[in-house]
Amino acid sequence: MTEDFDLAVIGGGILGLAHALAAARSGRRVVVLDRDARANGASARMSGLVSVAGHAPGAAARRAKRSRDVWGEVCAQAGVRIDHEGLAIVARRPEAGGMLAAYAATEPAPGCVFYEPEDAHALFPQFRGEIAGVFWSPDEIRIEAKSALPKIAAWLEDAHGVAFRWETAVTAVEDGGLATSRGRIRAKCIVVCPGDDLRSLYGERLSGLGLTRAKSQMMRVRYEESFELPGAVSTDLSAARMQALQDVPGADALRARLEAEQPEHLQHGVVMLAAQSADGSLVVGASRTLDATPDPFLLQTVDDLILDELAAVFGKRPKQIISRWAGTYAYSADRPVVVEAPEAHVRVVIAASGFGASAAFAIGEETVADLFGQA
Ligand SMILES: Cc1cc2nc3c(=O)[nH]c(=O)nc-3n(C[C@H](O)[C@H](O)[C@H](O)COP(=O)(O)OP(=O)(O)OC[C@H]3O[C@@H](n4cnc5c(N)ncnc54)[C@H](O)[C@@H]3O)c2cc1C
Numbered sequence: 001m002t003e004d005f006d007l008a009v010i011g012g013g014i015l016g017l018a019h020a021l022a023a024a025r026s027g028r029r030v031v032v033l034d035r036d037a038r039a040n041g042a043s044a045r046m047s048g049l050v051s052v053a054g055h056a057p058g059a060a061a062r063r064a065k066r067s068r069d070v071w072g073e074v075c076a077q078a079g080v081r082i083d084h085e086g087l088a089i090v091a092r093r094p095e096a097g098g099m100l101a102a103y104a105a106t107e108p109a110p111g112c113v114f115y116e117p118e119d120a121h122a123l124f125p126q127f128r129g130e131i132a133g134v135f136w137s138p139d140e141i142r143i144e145a146k147s148a149l150p151k152i153a154a155w156l157e158d159a160h161g162v163a164f165r166w167e168t169a170v171t172a173v174e175d176g177g178l179a180t181s182r183g184r185i186r187a188k189c190i191v192v193c194p195g196d197d198l199r200s201l202y203g204e205r206l207s208g209l210g211l212t213r214a215k216s217q218m219m220r221v222r223y224e225e226s227f228e229l230p231g232a233v234s235t236d237l238s239a240a241r242m243q244a245l246q247d248v249p250g251a252d253a254l255r256a257r258l259e260a261e262q263p264e265h266l267q268h269g270v271v272m273l274a275a276q277s278a279d280g281s282l283v284v285g286a287s288r289t290l291d292a293t294p295d296p297f298l299l300q301t302v303d304d305l306i307l308d309e310l311a312a313v314f315g316k317r318p319k320q321i322i323s324r325w326a327g328t329y330a331y332s333a334d335r336p337v338v339v340e341a342p343e344a345h346v347r348v349v350i351a352a353s354g355f356g357a358s359a360a361f362a363i364g365e366e367t368v369a370d371l372f373g374q375a
Helices: 014-025 059-078 094-104 117-123 145-160 203-207 236-241 251-261 263-267 300-314 356-371
Strands: 004-010 030-033 084-090 113-115 134-142 163-165 170-174 177-180 183-192 212-222 232-235 273-276 282-285 320-331 337-343 346-351
Touching: 004 014, 004 177, 014 030, 014 059, 014 145, 014 346, 014 356, 030 145, 030 183, 059 134, 059 145, 059 356, 084 236, 094 113, 094 134, 094 236, 094 251, 113 117, 145 163, 170 183, 183 356, 203 337, 203 346, 212 300, 232 236, 232 300, 236 251, 251 263, 263 300, 282 300, 320 346, 337 356, 346 356
Parallel strands: 004 030, 004 183, 030 163, 084 232, 183 346
Antiparallel strands: 084 134, 113 134, 170 177, 177 183, 212 282, 212 320, 232 273, 273 282, 337 346
Protein backbone atom coordinates (compact mmCIF):
# COMPACT_ATOMS: atom_id res chain seq x y z
CA MET A 1 0.00 0.00 0.00
CA THR A 2 1.34 3.50 -0.74
CA GLU A 3 0.38 6.72 1.03
CA ASP A 4 0.85 10.33 -0.04
CA PHE A 5 2.38 13.02 2.17
CA ASP A 6 3.92 16.45 1.64
CA LEU A 7 6.73 15.59 4.04
CA ALA A 8 8.11 12.32 5.39
CA VAL A 9 10.37 12.69 8.43
CA ILE A 10 12.69 9.81 9.26
CA GLY A 11 13.40 9.73 13.00
CA GLY A 12 10.95 10.22 15.87
CA GLY A 13 13.47 11.88 18.20
CA ILE A 14 13.07 15.54 19.13
CA LEU A 15 14.65 16.76 15.90
CA GLY A 16 12.22 14.72 13.80
CA LEU A 17 9.27 15.93 15.90
CA ALA A 18 10.46 19.53 15.53
CA HIS A 19 10.46 19.19 11.75
CA ALA A 20 7.02 17.60 11.84
CA LEU A 21 5.68 20.51 13.92
CA ALA A 22 7.11 23.18 11.62
CA ALA A 23 5.67 21.51 8.52
CA ALA A 24 2.29 20.77 10.10
CA ARG A 25 2.00 24.38 11.30
CA SER A 26 2.43 25.50 7.70
CA GLY A 27 -0.42 23.22 6.59
CA ARG A 28 1.57 20.26 5.27
CA ARG A 29 0.50 16.63 5.53
CA VAL A 30 3.29 14.97 7.49
CA VAL A 31 4.34 11.43 8.40
CA VAL A 32 7.06 10.54 10.93
CA LEU A 33 8.73 7.13 10.75
CA ASP A 34 10.93 5.50 13.36
CA ARG A 35 12.34 2.02 13.61
CA ASP A 36 11.63 1.83 17.34
CA ALA A 37 8.29 1.51 19.10
CA ARG A 38 8.83 4.95 20.66
CA ALA A 39 11.66 7.48 20.81
CA ASN A 40 14.51 5.66 22.49
CA GLY A 41 17.62 7.46 21.22
CA ALA A 42 19.37 10.51 22.64
CA SER A 43 16.10 12.43 22.99
CA ALA A 44 14.69 9.90 25.46
CA ARG A 45 17.91 9.71 27.50
CA MET A 46 18.94 13.33 27.82
CA SER A 47 19.08 15.50 30.94
CA GLY A 48 16.14 17.48 29.62
CA LEU A 49 17.69 20.93 29.95
CA VAL A 50 16.60 23.36 27.26
CA SER A 51 19.63 25.59 27.39
CA VAL A 52 19.70 29.26 26.41
CA ALA A 53 22.78 30.91 27.95
CA GLY A 54 26.34 30.31 26.83
CA HIS A 55 25.84 29.46 23.17
CA ALA A 56 28.15 31.01 20.58
CA PRO A 57 26.91 34.44 19.52
CA GLY A 58 25.10 34.50 16.17
CA ALA A 59 23.22 31.53 14.72
CA ALA A 60 23.65 29.22 17.72
CA ALA A 61 22.42 31.81 20.23
CA ARG A 62 19.48 32.75 17.98
CA ARG A 63 18.50 29.11 17.53
CA ALA A 64 18.63 28.48 21.27
CA LYS A 65 16.41 31.46 21.99
CA ARG A 66 13.85 30.67 19.28
CA SER A 67 13.75 27.01 20.28
CA ARG A 68 13.22 27.93 23.92
CA ASP A 69 10.18 29.98 22.90
CA VAL A 70 8.74 27.09 20.89
CA TRP A 71 9.51 24.63 23.71
CA GLY A 72 7.38 26.88 25.95
CA GLU A 73 4.45 26.74 23.51
CA VAL A 74 4.79 23.00 22.98
CA CYS A 75 4.95 22.23 26.70
CA ALA A 76 1.82 24.30 27.35
CA GLN A 77 -0.16 22.75 24.50
CA ALA A 78 1.06 19.16 24.75
CA GLY A 79 0.71 18.98 28.54
CA VAL A 80 4.44 18.58 29.20
CA ARG A 81 5.35 19.60 32.73
CA ILE A 82 8.18 22.12 33.14
CA ASP A 83 10.02 20.86 36.23
CA HIS A 84 11.92 24.09 36.83
CA GLU A 85 13.14 27.22 35.10
CA GLY A 86 16.59 28.83 35.10
CA LEU A 87 20.18 27.67 35.34
CA ALA A 88 22.62 28.35 38.18
CA ILE A 89 26.30 27.93 37.36
CA VAL A 90 28.18 27.69 40.63
CA ALA A 91 31.64 29.25 40.26
CA ARG A 92 33.93 27.12 42.43
CA ARG A 93 37.01 29.13 41.48
CA PRO A 94 37.64 32.88 41.13
CA GLU A 95 38.66 32.35 37.49
CA ALA A 96 35.20 30.95 36.70
CA GLY A 97 33.58 33.73 38.74
CA GLY A 98 35.40 36.37 36.72
CA MET A 99 34.41 34.80 33.41
CA LEU A 100 30.77 34.38 34.36
CA ALA A 101 30.54 37.92 35.78
CA ALA A 102 31.99 39.30 32.54
CA TYR A 103 29.57 37.23 30.44
CA ALA A 104 26.55 38.23 32.56
CA ALA A 105 27.33 41.87 31.79
CA THR A 106 27.29 41.39 28.01
CA GLU A 107 24.45 42.06 25.62
CA PRO A 108 24.04 38.38 24.50
CA ALA A 109 23.18 37.40 28.07
CA PRO A 110 20.02 39.45 28.73
CA GLY A 111 18.45 38.80 32.11
CA CYS A 112 21.50 36.94 33.39
CA VAL A 113 22.99 37.99 36.72
CA PHE A 114 26.20 37.19 38.54
CA TYR A 115 25.84 37.06 42.31
CA GLU A 116 28.93 37.63 44.45
CA PRO A 117 29.54 34.98 47.16
CA GLU A 118 27.65 36.68 50.00
CA ASP A 119 24.49 37.26 47.96
CA ALA A 120 24.84 33.86 46.33
CA HIS A 121 24.90 32.05 49.68
CA ALA A 122 21.85 33.99 50.85
CA LEU A 123 19.90 33.35 47.65
CA PHE A 124 20.95 29.74 47.13
CA PRO A 125 21.29 28.06 50.55
CA GLN A 126 21.50 24.67 48.79
CA PHE A 127 25.08 25.45 47.72
CA ARG A 128 27.55 24.63 50.48
CA GLY A 129 31.24 25.29 50.88
CA GLU A 130 33.49 27.87 49.28
CA ILE A 131 32.12 29.45 46.15
CA ALA A 132 33.28 32.40 44.09
CA GLY A 133 29.76 33.38 43.12
CA VAL A 134 26.76 32.10 41.15
CA PHE A 135 25.76 32.93 37.58
CA TRP A 136 21.98 32.84 37.12
CA SER A 137 20.24 32.58 33.75
CA PRO A 138 16.43 32.80 34.03
CA ASP A 139 15.39 31.34 30.66
CA GLU A 140 16.34 27.65 30.76
CA ILE A 141 13.61 25.06 31.26
CA ARG A 142 13.84 21.44 32.32
CA ILE A 143 11.53 18.71 31.08
CA GLU A 144 11.47 14.96 31.79
CA ALA A 145 12.55 13.70 28.39
CA LYS A 146 11.31 10.13 28.75
CA SER A 147 7.69 11.20 29.29
CA ALA A 148 7.82 14.42 27.27
CA LEU A 149 8.64 12.79 23.93
CA PRO A 150 5.57 10.49 23.80
CA LYS A 151 3.36 13.42 24.89
CA ILE A 152 4.68 15.66 22.12
CA ALA A 153 4.21 12.88 19.54
CA ALA A 154 0.62 12.26 20.72
CA TRP A 155 -0.14 15.99 20.57
CA LEU A 156 1.29 16.26 17.05
CA GLU A 157 -0.99 13.40 16.02
CA ASP A 158 -4.13 14.72 17.73
CA ALA A 159 -3.80 18.48 17.31
CA HIS A 160 -1.85 18.67 14.05
CA GLY A 161 -2.87 15.51 12.20
CA VAL A 162 0.71 14.22 11.92
CA ALA A 163 0.78 10.50 11.02
CA PHE A 164 3.22 8.23 12.89
CA ARG A 165 4.67 4.94 11.68
CA TRP A 166 6.56 3.40 14.61
CA GLU A 167 8.50 0.13 14.32
CA THR A 168 9.17 1.02 10.71
CA ALA A 169 12.76 1.11 9.52
CA VAL A 170 13.45 3.23 6.45
CA THR A 171 15.80 1.31 4.20
CA ALA A 172 16.12 3.73 1.26
CA VAL A 173 15.09 7.15 0.04
CA GLU A 174 13.80 6.61 -3.50
CA ASP A 175 12.32 8.67 -6.24
CA GLY A 176 8.97 9.88 -4.97
CA GLY A 177 9.21 8.39 -1.51
CA LEU A 178 10.67 5.88 0.88
CA ALA A 179 11.26 2.15 1.02
CA THR A 180 10.50 0.89 4.51
CA SER A 181 10.33 -2.40 6.38
CA ARG A 182 6.53 -2.07 6.05
CA GLY A 183 6.22 -1.05 2.41
CA ARG A 184 6.51 2.16 0.44
CA ILE A 185 5.54 5.66 1.54
CA ARG A 186 5.07 8.38 -1.05
CA ALA A 187 6.14 11.92 -0.10
CA LYS A 188 7.05 15.08 -1.97
CA CYS A 189 9.81 16.06 0.43
CA ILE A 190 11.91 14.07 2.89
CA VAL A 191 13.86 15.03 6.00
CA VAL A 192 16.22 12.47 7.52
CA CYS A 193 16.86 13.06 11.26
CA PRO A 194 18.75 9.86 12.12
CA GLY A 195 20.39 10.99 15.36
CA ASP A 196 23.72 9.20 15.61
CA ASP A 197 22.93 6.55 12.99
CA LEU A 198 25.45 7.91 10.53
CA ARG A 199 25.50 4.80 8.33
CA SER A 200 22.05 3.54 7.30
CA LEU A 201 20.95 6.40 5.03
CA TYR A 202 23.37 8.59 3.04
CA GLY A 203 26.24 6.93 4.95
CA GLU A 204 28.79 7.64 2.26
CA ARG A 205 27.92 11.31 2.16
CA LEU A 206 27.95 11.64 5.96
CA SER A 207 31.29 9.85 6.29
CA GLY A 208 33.20 12.85 4.92
CA LEU A 209 31.82 15.44 7.34
CA GLY A 210 33.93 14.85 10.44
CA LEU A 211 31.01 13.49 12.43
CA THR A 212 31.47 10.96 15.20
CA ARG A 213 29.44 9.64 18.15
CA ALA A 214 29.57 10.75 21.78
CA LYS A 215 28.69 8.49 24.69
CA SER A 216 27.39 10.10 27.86
CA GLN A 217 26.80 8.55 31.31
CA MET A 218 23.92 9.70 33.51
CA MET A 219 22.40 8.86 36.91
CA ARG A 220 19.20 9.45 38.84
CA VAL A 221 20.01 10.05 42.52
CA ARG A 222 18.26 10.99 45.73
CA TYR A 223 19.52 12.87 48.80
CA GLU A 224 18.48 11.84 52.28
CA GLU A 225 16.87 15.18 53.11
CA SER A 226 14.62 16.77 50.51
CA PHE A 227 15.54 20.11 49.04
CA GLU A 228 14.45 22.06 46.01
CA LEU A 229 16.90 23.08 43.31
CA PRO A 230 16.51 26.70 42.23
CA GLY A 231 16.82 25.55 38.61
CA ALA A 232 19.32 23.36 36.81
CA VAL A 233 22.77 23.49 38.41
CA SER A 234 26.25 23.22 36.90
CA THR A 235 29.80 24.34 37.72
CA ASP A 236 33.17 25.56 36.42
CA LEU A 237 33.49 22.44 34.27
CA SER A 238 30.50 23.60 32.22
CA ALA A 239 31.63 27.23 32.16
CA ALA A 240 34.95 26.14 30.66
CA ARG A 241 33.08 24.45 27.81
CA MET A 242 30.54 27.16 26.97
CA GLN A 243 31.14 28.58 23.51
CA ALA A 244 30.22 32.13 24.49
CA LEU A 245 32.84 32.12 27.24
CA GLN A 246 35.81 30.90 25.22
CA ASP A 247 37.27 34.37 24.74
CA VAL A 248 36.31 36.19 27.93
CA PRO A 249 39.14 37.16 30.29
CA GLY A 250 40.07 34.29 32.60
CA ALA A 251 39.17 31.47 30.18
CA ASP A 252 42.79 30.34 29.73
CA ALA A 253 43.46 30.59 33.45
CA LEU A 254 40.39 28.48 34.27
CA ARG A 255 41.37 25.83 31.72
CA ALA A 256 44.88 25.69 33.23
CA ARG A 257 43.50 25.24 36.75
CA LEU A 258 41.09 22.53 35.66
CA GLU A 259 43.90 20.70 33.88
CA ALA A 260 45.96 20.83 37.09
CA GLU A 261 43.14 20.12 39.57
CA GLN A 262 40.57 17.98 37.73
CA PRO A 263 42.48 16.18 34.96
CA GLU A 264 40.34 13.05 35.22
CA HIS A 265 37.16 15.05 34.75
CA LEU A 266 38.61 16.55 31.58
CA GLN A 267 39.87 13.16 30.39
CA HIS A 268 36.36 11.66 30.59
CA GLY A 269 34.67 14.85 29.38
CA VAL A 270 32.79 15.15 32.69
CA VAL A 271 30.72 18.20 33.47
CA MET A 272 28.20 18.28 36.30
CA LEU A 273 24.63 19.13 35.35
CA ALA A 274 21.93 18.49 37.94
CA ALA A 275 18.23 18.81 37.25
CA GLN A 276 15.28 17.94 39.49
CA SER A 277 12.32 15.74 38.61
CA ALA A 278 8.76 16.05 39.89
CA ASP A 279 9.39 13.40 42.59
CA GLY A 280 12.35 15.36 44.01
CA SER A 281 15.04 13.02 42.66
CA LEU A 282 17.93 14.55 40.73
CA VAL A 283 19.06 13.61 37.25
CA VAL A 284 22.81 14.18 37.11
CA GLY A 285 25.41 13.83 34.39
CA ALA A 286 27.31 13.84 32.25
CA SER A 287 30.44 12.50 30.60
CA ARG A 288 31.49 12.69 26.96
CA THR A 289 33.72 10.15 25.25
CA LEU A 290 34.03 10.08 21.47
CA ASP A 291 34.13 6.91 19.39
CA ALA A 292 32.68 5.74 16.05
CA THR A 293 31.29 2.74 17.97
CA PRO A 294 30.85 3.69 21.64
CA ASP A 295 31.39 0.78 24.03
CA PRO A 296 28.41 -0.37 26.14
CA PHE A 297 30.10 -0.15 29.56
CA LEU A 298 29.07 2.17 32.40
CA LEU A 299 32.26 3.08 34.27
CA GLN A 300 32.21 3.49 38.05
CA THR A 301 35.14 5.93 37.67
CA VAL A 302 32.95 8.25 35.62
CA ASP A 303 30.03 8.02 38.07
CA ASP A 304 32.46 8.89 40.89
CA LEU A 305 33.75 11.94 39.03
CA ILE A 306 30.19 13.20 38.53
CA LEU A 307 29.29 12.47 42.18
CA ASP A 308 32.46 14.23 43.43
CA GLU A 309 31.48 17.39 41.59
CA LEU A 310 27.92 17.10 42.94
CA ALA A 311 29.33 16.76 46.48
CA ALA A 312 31.53 19.81 45.95
CA VAL A 313 28.38 21.88 45.37
CA PHE A 314 25.87 20.30 47.77
CA GLY A 315 28.29 19.37 50.56
CA LYS A 316 27.90 15.60 50.28
CA ARG A 317 27.11 12.73 47.97
CA PRO A 318 23.49 11.58 47.54
CA LYS A 319 22.19 8.72 49.68
CA GLN A 320 20.90 6.62 46.82
CA ILE A 321 21.67 6.02 43.16
CA ILE A 322 18.30 5.04 41.72
CA SER A 323 19.38 4.27 38.16
CA ARG A 324 22.27 4.63 35.72
CA TRP A 325 22.21 4.81 31.95
CA ALA A 326 24.19 5.91 28.94
CA GLY A 327 23.10 7.64 25.78
CA THR A 328 24.85 8.40 22.53
CA TYR A 329 24.52 11.38 20.22
CA ALA A 330 26.10 12.61 17.00
CA TYR A 331 29.04 14.91 17.61
CA SER A 332 31.13 17.34 15.58
CA ALA A 333 33.84 19.50 17.13
CA ASP A 334 33.08 22.47 14.90
CA ARG A 335 29.55 22.06 13.40
CA PRO A 336 26.79 21.81 16.01
CA VAL A 337 24.22 21.47 13.21
CA VAL A 338 24.85 19.56 9.99
CA VAL A 339 22.40 20.02 7.10
CA GLU A 340 22.99 18.17 3.85
CA ALA A 341 20.92 18.42 0.66
CA PRO A 342 21.63 15.24 -1.34
CA GLU A 343 18.66 16.06 -3.61
CA ALA A 344 16.47 19.12 -4.09
CA HIS A 345 13.60 17.58 -2.09
CA VAL A 346 15.70 15.81 0.58
CA ARG A 347 17.51 17.14 3.65
CA VAL A 348 19.63 15.20 6.13
CA VAL A 349 19.69 17.10 9.42
CA ILE A 350 21.89 16.20 12.36
CA ALA A 351 22.17 17.97 15.70
CA ALA A 352 25.82 17.24 16.45
CA SER A 353 26.29 18.50 20.00
CA GLY A 354 25.34 17.71 23.58
CA PHE A 355 22.68 20.43 23.37
CA GLY A 356 20.86 19.35 20.22
CA ALA A 357 17.45 19.20 21.87
CA SER A 358 17.81 22.85 22.87
CA ALA A 359 18.15 23.95 19.25
CA ALA A 360 15.74 21.45 17.67
CA PHE A 361 12.64 23.57 17.09
CA ALA A 362 14.54 26.39 15.39
CA ILE A 363 16.41 23.90 13.19
CA GLY A 364 13.07 22.35 12.18
CA GLU A 365 11.66 25.73 11.17
CA GLU A 366 14.77 26.56 9.14
CA THR A 367 14.72 23.27 7.22
CA VAL A 368 11.00 23.43 6.46
CA ALA A 369 11.28 27.04 5.25
CA ASP A 370 14.19 26.05 3.02
CA LEU A 371 12.52 22.90 1.61
CA PHE A 372 9.17 24.51 0.87
CA GLY A 373 10.63 27.81 -0.26
CA GLN A 374 9.15 30.02 2.44
CA ALA A 375 10.59 33.36 3.48
C1 LIG B 1 22.87 11.49 28.08
C2 LIG B 1 22.52 12.67 27.20
C3 LIG B 1 22.16 13.88 27.79
C4 LIG B 1 21.81 14.97 26.98
N1 LIG B 1 21.34 16.11 27.58
C5 LIG B 1 20.87 17.10 26.80
C6 LIG B 1 20.25 18.24 27.39
O1 LIG B 1 20.08 18.33 28.61
N2 LIG B 1 19.83 19.24 26.57
C7 LIG B 1 19.95 19.17 25.21
O2 LIG B 1 19.57 20.11 24.53
N3 LIG B 1 20.49 18.09 24.62
C8 LIG B 1 20.95 17.05 25.37
N4 LIG B 1 21.49 15.96 24.79
C9 LIG B 1 21.60 15.93 23.32
C10 LIG B 1 20.26 15.63 22.70
O3 LIG B 1 19.67 14.56 23.39
C11 LIG B 1 20.39 15.29 21.21
O4 LIG B 1 21.14 16.30 20.55
C12 LIG B 1 19.02 15.21 20.56
O5 LIG B 1 18.13 14.44 21.36
C13 LIG B 1 19.13 14.60 19.18
O6 LIG B 1 17.82 14.38 18.70
P1 LIG B 1 17.60 13.55 17.39
O7 LIG B 1 16.13 13.50 17.15
O8 LIG B 1 18.47 14.08 16.30
O9 LIG B 1 18.20 12.09 17.69
P2 LIG B 1 17.56 10.84 18.44
O10 LIG B 1 16.79 11.24 19.62
O11 LIG B 1 18.68 9.88 18.64
O12 LIG B 1 16.52 10.24 17.40
C14 LIG B 1 16.89 9.66 16.16
C15 LIG B 1 15.82 8.68 15.81
O13 LIG B 1 15.98 8.26 14.45
C16 LIG B 1 15.59 6.92 14.34
N5 LIG B 1 16.19 6.38 13.11
C17 LIG B 1 17.47 6.53 12.69
N6 LIG B 1 17.64 5.95 11.49
C18 LIG B 1 16.42 5.43 11.13
C19 LIG B 1 15.96 4.69 9.98
N7 LIG B 1 16.75 4.40 8.94
N8 LIG B 1 14.66 4.30 9.96
C20 LIG B 1 13.83 4.59 10.99
N9 LIG B 1 14.22 5.28 12.09
C21 LIG B 1 15.50 5.69 12.16
C22 LIG B 1 16.11 6.29 15.63
O14 LIG B 1 15.42 5.10 15.93
C23 LIG B 1 15.86 7.41 16.64
O15 LIG B 1 14.63 7.26 17.31
C24 LIG B 1 21.84 14.85 25.57
C25 LIG B 1 22.22 13.64 24.99
C26 LIG B 1 22.52 12.54 25.79
C27 LIG B 1 22.86 11.22 25.15
